[in-house]
Amino acid sequence: MGEDAMLLNGQDPAAIARAAQALADGALVALPTETVYGLGARADSDAAVAQIFAAKGRPADHPLIVHVLDVADAERFAQDLPPVARRLMQAFWPGPLTVIVPRAAGMAAAAAGGQGSIGLRCPAHPVARALLAEARKLGVLGVAAPSANRFGRVSPTSAQHVLSEFEPGLLVLDGGDCEVGIESSIVDCSRGHPVLLRPGVLTEAEIAAVAGEPLAPRDAAAPRASGTLAAHYAPSAVVRLLAPAELQAALSKETPHALAVYSRTVAVPQGLLQRVMPRHARAAAQELFAVLRALDAQGAREIWIETPPADAAWDGVRDRLSRAAAAFSDSAS
Structure with missing residues (x-):
């Protein structure tokens, strides 16, 4: 994608400010997290979020994870935060854990894939955190961000991976190679007992120890969640x-x-x-x-x-x- 590829240095405050303004204006921004790079849009705008589904070729009923700066911002998207969710947030945020909780009425319906629950995560990557903080000053309460790749393909762990996926014009914040490398663990906390929907680098035992009870296996009533389709993460080979x-x-x-x-x-x-x-x-x-x-x-x-x-x-x-x-x-x- 060359010099005009819209690749921004994530260490540059001016680049963070430019990306934050783009989010506030309803545009897409690719951002680094400690897990993988995400394709982000302001979560409180269904029109902005619709661009994510279109760019990725992702079904609109396949929910996205909303990235927030802290628990206070998470509360804006949640109808309530069950005690087990709060325990997990306190122990593992910022970090590679997503909790699914009941969604606040009228908030982020498109990001949630139309479900009554929503996945929330607080990323640890300093560039992601700087972007979320700057965007919050502009009224952006959270950023919906699935992996920045075409739907079903291999997730990107560098800015160059993102550039290879999309046409010129997308703003891409370069934060270096991702430290974790696979997506977050997802724990459903919306139905009373915690359920592990997607494993990550945090082990089930580590999560259960903080939850205070064993994690139940995924069942037919579980909400839809990112990265849980049977076929996913596939290279061309x-x-x-x-x-x-x-x-x-x-x-x-x-x-x-x-x-x-x-x-x-x-x-x-x-x-x-x-x-x-x-x-x-x-x-x-x-x-x-x-x-x-x-x-x-x-x-x-x-x-x-x-x-x-x-x-x-x-x-x-x-x-x-x-x-x-x-x-x-x-x-x-």
Whole structure:
């Protein structure tokens, strides 16, 4: 997208002010968070939020997460904040946790996908926080911001990833590479007992310890939530998720053209495009989407990925990879 790509330095107060004014005027702004880059619009304007759905090609009934500066701003979007939600906010905000709570009447209906509940998050990234603070001075109470990519594709963890997704003219605040790398954990607090709707880097045990009770599994009555469709986070290449023994066996046979392998423990034959998955879950999460994008860019037509370990620290990574693999299964069925 060149010099006129509207890429702004997130460390520059003038850039923050320009982006905040754009939000106040109802325009879209891409912003960094500690999880992934978001495509933001003022959450209190259904017209502004409609631009997000149009730009992403996202169904309008698939709700967005509203990013707020603090609990006081969260209260403006909530009919009430259940005690369990307040405990989670106090422990994990700012940070990679979204809570779903009953939505205040007349607030952010489009961002909520028309539901009576709304997802709220307080990001930790300093550029996101500076933007939210500046926008609040202009009357913007919160920013609806799903990942800044075409719907169903790999989430962006750098400003350059965002630039590759959209046409020139979008304001993009550059805050460097995202520290967490996968989207926030989502906990539904709108129905009495907390329910984990999407895993992230926070483990279920960590969240349950603060909630004061076990997290219930997702059920049929759960509200719709971002990033919970069966097929999601997919690169252009076909993704196959294989247990270590299955991957080793598959690599011992004739392999397809333009194959890439992303593995932790399995030895990969010379000549194949390979990336080594980190041994630690948080490091793997931080690089996951960047690796999938890089392998796409290097011409991989298939990406074979070693299934991560079964322990809880890997739940978020395993969730994203399972959905990326399901995108191919759905298209092939």
